Amino acid sequence: MSSGQAQPLEPEAFERILGSEAVAFGLSLSPGSLSNIARYLSELDRWRRRVNLTGALTVEELVSHALESAFGERLIAHGARVIDIGSGAGFPGFPIALVRGDVSMTLLEPRAKRSAFLRHVVRELGLSNVSIREARIDDVGGQTFEAATTRAVGNLAVLVGSGAFLELGGIFLAWTTEPEASLKLRNFRRETVVPIPGSARRAIVAFRKLA
Secondary structure (H helix, E strand, O other), X not given: OOOOOOOOOOXXXXXXXXXXXXXXXXXXXXXXXXXXXXXXXXXXXXXXXXXXXOOOOOHHHHHXXXXXXXXXXXXXXXXXXXXXXXXXXXOOHHHHHHHOOOOEEEEEOOOHHHHHHHHHHHHHHOOOOEXXXXXXHHHOOOOOEEEEEEEOOOOHHHHHOOOOXXXXXXXXXXXXXXXXXXXXXXXXXXXXXXXXXXXXOOEEEEEEEOO
16 A cells, blocks of 8 residues: 555544644644544545545645645635535545534535445544535536535636536635636636645635626
């Protein structure tokens, strides 16, 4: 395994790493949030040994992905209905939902094996504020959300389209390494760019839907 670990890491080990690294992200996580993120990462570490969920990521990189996901929760309004587009292994949707019990999170993932993992985590952790939808964003139909998140891969403008999945005034958050000048979305205004602590290139770019 690319992580170098002979066996999946137990939640207690992930919790220790998360606790020590959270300070660098300016995060003050409750014991419950730390425990739940650790349990999620432990399940991810176990599943990725038989299903390609993350690619060649080390344990430390998994922790970093979880913390940079949780770092973005400050940009989401209280009680918001959120859709995480192309959730894959659950970043950034799961960590946000695990630190923000007030939000209602829909994880959107079209691939069956990855959706199966996401459903497994919801069951294992008993998450009442997370639902899984095995579909693409074009299949969401008339349902709209107050916020959307994605780890940007490929052409963001094509992914978002007109942003029909967001309510007017809704916020779209993209975790990305793309240069700011290249990030232009139809019907949206780029509102803010929040650098990821400890990263030279990664940032969370927030767009507000105008039409």
